[in-house]
Structures are given as structure tokens and as C-alpha cells.
Amino acid sequence: MDPARFFAASRLVIVAGKGGVGKTVVTAALARAASRAGLSSLVIEVEGKSGLATMYGQQALDYDEAVLFPDGGPRGDGEVRARTITPDEALLDYLRDHGLSRISKRLVSSGALDVVATAAPGIKDILILGKVKQLERAGAADLLILDAPAAGHAITFLQAARALLDTVRVGPINAQAKEVLEMLTDHARCRIVLVTLPEETPVNELVDTAFSLEDRVGIGLAPVVVNGLYDPVDGIAADPTAAAAEADTTLRDGEADVLAAAAAFRADRTSLQDEQLARLAEQLPLEQIRLPFVFTTEIGPAELDALADRLLAEVERLPEVV
Ligand SMILES: Nc1ncnc2c1ncn2[C@@H]1O[C@H](COP(=O)(O)OP(=O)(O)OP(=O)(O)O)[C@@H](O)[C@H]1O
């Protein structure tokens, strides 16, 4: 599938999955891949300190927009921008937009939002999603990518609109929740990318999350991302002594054992991951985008570029309709 078409399928992409599976890495790679395809993107974070900016070689984010990757000019790479949205700041914005700026500061600093949030759970999520919806409507970028909270929370986060509609039947909150739900369930406006590792528990959770989101929220599911795969390596042989002889080198004492152990570990890991990939395909009829585990201490711009390349290659491999 043509990457530009893939990324243009909906203005908003929500990246979700279990804690630590690589949501932020995938968010960063999606934005960079979209940029390569010539689209501008705005990454939205809802929890601070994700490490997203570091992958672009930049300082941590705040509520103001930051440019993570510059616009490459005509026919060049698209710009990548990012910002964090917190419920407090989203509420301030909302009140300001509705002519209530005089009370807004005091309301927020008095902690009134926490009181309201206790009475109407989901209100904070709606404030955030309401702000996302506003950015989506305004066409803040070709593509908006939301780095969602970890899975359990992601479902409540996305269900918040529906839950609030049941609790609050009239007024501005009801209107806001309705509009958020409209956006979430319109597959031409919003899709969710679920991320997992090729391991038993994360795969199980991904399958559950996928069905919950589809049934309970009616959200559109994009291909899933399986992150952290071990690529097959040439030259890791089960029998290192024979391999060394063939390559016309000799191994020092103990080296053969270490290499054999490494090869066995790798083979084991690869067969486990193949099993999980097959199981995922069987249980969830969605296309898979597979990303490699990058051997590095920290993912920086170079590693991110490599991941974005892989992502683009994977997208090109997808059928025209996903
Ligand atoms: N493909 C990969 N190769 C190597 N390291 C990776 C890869 N994907 C993620 N990581 C590393 O794994 C850790 C977790 O990744 P990340 O922060 O993206 O996960 P997350 O799902 O956003 O976590 P959280 O739920 O805490 O927000 C990070 O240290 C990240 O650098």
C-alpha cells in the first residue's frame, strides 16, 4: 500500500497498548514515517516524560508545540511537531474559548477540577479528547498521532465519552462528549494502532483490547504493530566450531560454548516470536506491521530513522485495502 495513502486514511491515529510495549517508540516512528511520505504530523502526548522528544534529539515537551523535525520544503520531508495535553490546561483552553477566562485560572488553581472529576469520572479524559478533537477539526497537521496511556487505562480513556453521555445528559459536557464520540467512531477521522511485543501476555491483552475497543467504543482498528522482533541473523550457527572451520577461522577456548549458547538463545527467542505472531494472526484478523528490536542503549534520531524505514517498507507490503 502506498504510504501516503496509508497515512491519509484518517486524520487522527491513536497509538495504544500495554505498558512498556513501545507505544511511544511506535508513535515517534509513525510520525517520522509520515514525514518521509511528505505528510506533516502533530504528536500529542498525555503523560509527561515519555522520552519522545529525545528520540528526535530534542528537549522534553510541554504544553506549547515544539518542532521535532523541520519541514523539508517542497517535496521534502513533512514537519513533525509535538505537544503535551493535560486536563487542567485543556480545561483552561475550553473556558477561555467559551468566554470564561476570568474564572478559569482560579478554578484550575483551586483544584476544582479534581472535585468535579471525582463526581463525574471520565471528565479529565473528555477534556483531553475534546482538545484533541478541536485540533483534529482545525486540521492542526496532515496527521495527528496520539500516544495513549497504557492499555487498561486506554480503554477507559476511550470509553469515557460513552460513559459520560450516560451520566451527564445535557449541557456543554454532554455536547463535548457527543462530539468526541462522533470523532472516535468515524473511521475516516480516527483509527487506532495497537502495539504489542511478540510475547504471550502482551498478545493476549492486545486481542482483548482490540475486541473491547471495537465493541464498546466502535473505534476503527488500523493494522497492529508488533514491536521488538529479533531479525534472523546470518552467521549465528548452531554449531559454531563447524561454522568457524567453514569461515576458515579458529575459535579460542570457551568461545564455541559461548557462541553456541547465544545461537541457542536466539533460535529459541525466534521460534517463540514466530509462535506468537502466528497466534496473533489467528486470533485477530488484522494486518501486522512488524518492527525490529534495535540493539542500542537509547533510541536516538539514527535508530528512529531506521525504524521509520522499516515501517514504510512494512506499509508498502500491506494490501491496498486494510
Ligand atoms: N523496537 C525497539 N527496539 C529497542 N528498544 C525499544 C524498542 N521499542 C521500545 N524500546 C525501548 O523499550 C522501552 C519502552 O518503550 P516505550 O517507552 O516506547 O514504551 P511505552 O509503551 O510507551 O511505555 P509506557 O507504557 O511506559 O508509556 C524504552 O526504553 C524504549 O527505548
Ligand SMILES: [Mg+2]
Ligand atoms: Mg510511552
